[in-house]
Amino acid sequence: MSAEELAASPKLSKEEKKARKEAKKLKKAEKAAEKAGVQEDVAAEEVKEEVDQEEDESRATSVTVTEEPPKKKKKSKDTESSETPISTATPTESETPALSKKQQKKLAKASAAAAATSSAAAIPAPTVPTTFTTEHNSFLTSNNITLTPSIFPPLLSIRDLPINSKLQPFLNKFEKPTPIQACSWPALLRKKDVVGIAETGSGKTLAFGVPGINLLSQLPPVTGSKKGRGQVPGQIQMLVLAPTRELAQQSHEHLLAFGEQVGLKSVCIFGGVGKDGQAKELSQREARVVVGTPGRTLDLADSGELDLSSVSYLVLDEADRMLDAGFENDIRRIIAHTPGHKEGRQTVMFSATWPESVRRLASTFLNDPLRITVGSDELSANKRIEQVVEVLDNPRDKDFRLTHHLRAHLKAHPNSKASPTRILVFALYKKEAQRLEYTIRRAGYAVGALHGDMTQEARFKALEAFKTGQQNVLVATDVAARGLDIPDVGLVINVTFPLTTEDFVHRCGRTGRAGKTGKAVTFFTGENHEKSLAGEFMRVLRDVGAEIPKEMDRFPTTIKKKEHGSYGAFYKDTANAPAPTKITFD
Structure with a gap:
């Protein structure tokens, strides 16, 4: 055999070797992808990148080998001896070699993601009955x-x-x-x-x-x-x-x-x-x-x-x-x-x-x-709440009547760790809340406050102490009148009537929650804003069957119609009209 033939034979065997290696790995990846439940094109693409990297590395090594004359002859002998086992390998032997650890990790991750997606998609839609009985x-x-x-x-x-x-x-x-x-x-x-x-x-x-x-x-x-x-x-x-x-x-x-x-x-x-x-x-x-x-x-x-x-x-x-x-x-x-x-x-x-x-x-x-x-889509109070209205001629009597109701309620419902008694007292303004907190504390009750001048941390602590029963009384402004789920509030006392009847309903709604009964006491003087709200207040009481004191007869029963802020009573209510459609001109 001539020197030219010897030099040419290793090149041919290398190309065959690389081609067969690539074919083996592609077949290997396809089978692994099918077993893992991953799409073939995703897995094959990942393995192709691995093959390309290995192929680049092998090319780099082959270039260095051909450039060194002493190693060229030695390499050719090795390749001649390796040609026979490659050509005689069985198809099963060429298809079953194991994947590298890196490839196995990628395939496992892809199969897990595919399984999560398929399981989420496989969850049937909830079966909800559609027939009224x-x-x-x-x-x-x-x-x-x-x-x-x-x-x-x-x-x-x-x-x-x-x-x-x-x-x-x-x-x-x-x-x-x-x-x-x-x-x-x-x-x-x-x-x-x-x-x-x-x-x-x-x-x-x-x-x-x-x-x-x-x-x-x-x-x-x-x-x-x-x-x-x-x-x-x-x-x-x-x-x-x-x-x-x-x-x-x-x-x-x-x-x-x-x-x-x-x-x-x-x-x-x-x-x-x-x-x-x-x-x-x-x-x-x-x-x-x-x-x-x-x-x-x-x-x-x-x-x-x-x-x-x-x-x-x-x-x-x-x-x-x-x-x-x-x-x-x-x-x-x-x-x-x-x-x-x-x-x-x-x-x-x-x-x-x-x-x-x-x-x-x-x-x-x-x-x-x-x-x-x-119930009704109009404003209405909870019928499970007992309404008590006290009309006071002198606003200074509020403090005396407040301590009276606190004493009577705590006597009828003794406080205990198993079932703490909770009383919520509402003030109209922050300064009034601070004054009431001081008055109740001087009367010997464990009391906290909740108003806008307090830091967020102090508000959380006061609310938590009231929920856990460490404090039986909580004085609050209307910031606490909506949405708060304070368990087992037995009594609500409105020391000053709120600015709207809506706020009154929401104040009282702190008791009588989750199907339970409750009690609300309201002090009404008719001063300032209260006189104009008397008619609507009596309407709310009448709707729930509450007793209206005779002293309320001296206040006007007219209910002022709500008007639009800009157009007064002369405006069209288009709330239920369909939303406008966006029109695009060419």
Whole structure:
């Protein structure tokens, strides 16, 4: 054999060797991908990259070999001896070599992701009954519930909930769903938008929380890389907006406890504290649920530290209260950060009343919603609350009457660690709250306060001491009048009548919650703003069958009609009109 033939023979054997190695690895990857349940093109692409890298390395080594004359002859002898086993290898031997550890890790990771996606997609849609029975109609009538339109019958048993099996034990501790829960769950589990109108203390947090957490338990978590100080883009999938910090914190605690059953984390964001700590918590906790007040939520969303582009479940809790507080523009801007209905966003709105502003907001952002009204959509007090009204000629008598009712209630309901007695005293202004706290403490009662001049930490401590029974009496301004779920408040005392009858109803709503009874005492003097509210106040008392003192007869019974701020009584209510369609001109 000539020198030229010897030099040429190693080159041919190397090409054959590389081609066969590449074919082996491709076949190997295809089989591994099929076993792992991963798409063939994804696995083959990853292995091709590995093959290309190895091929580049082998080419680099072959170049160095051909450049050295002494090693050239030695290499050719080795290749001659290796030609025979390569050509005689059986097909099974060439197809079964094991993958490298790096390739096995990649395939295992890809198969796990594919399995998670397929399992989420394989979860069947909840089966909710659509036929009304006599029992359903009787339930709606007895609880004065109106469904518009009447599509889904209520779920009368918690055990009938078609939800994730891991969530069921948490709910089994409740005997039965509340009326708003029984009527909202069927529609929300079918991913329909819902407007719920019910009194405070009716279980609205679980009404929207159960379907929301169940939905997220079926969705795969969003993965990606962080951008700046914020969380992973698209990480937040459920957003709950609440009017006050206390209500946001309360809803967060309920959702956190419920979401832990399926490994979901929640973050609460609100004003009054530094936002840097909340932004850091968003990035570190890998939360998929955010509960917040409108102001702080908008602040973090506008700064890019809160990404709402993947929100699939949006809740507006206590919508009427948020609009009364002037958050309408903030809410609209926050919703603009979320996907639209066409992108799959489900929107839920809960409110204690159904005024024009709430109807207008619902018609704009909700898609053909089911409206559930428990009781009346007008302002009404809780009939389970005993109303006591004392008309006082001298405002200075309030302190004496206050201590009298405190003494009488604590005597009738002795305080104990097992069942602490809780009394909530409402003042109109912060200075009045401070004065009442001092007066009650001097009378020998364990009392705390809750008003706007306190730091957030002090407010949390006062609220926690009242909940745990360390303090029997809590003096508060109207900041605590809505949404707070303080267990077993036996007595509410309105020392000064609030500025609106709506606030009066919500103050009294702190007692008599969750089907229990309660008592509310109101001091009425007729001074300042009280005289103009006397007619509406008596109407609220009359609607719940409460006794109206004869001393109230000296006040006018006229109910002033509510007028529009700009147009007076001469304006058209277009809240139920369809939303305008955007027209694009060529």
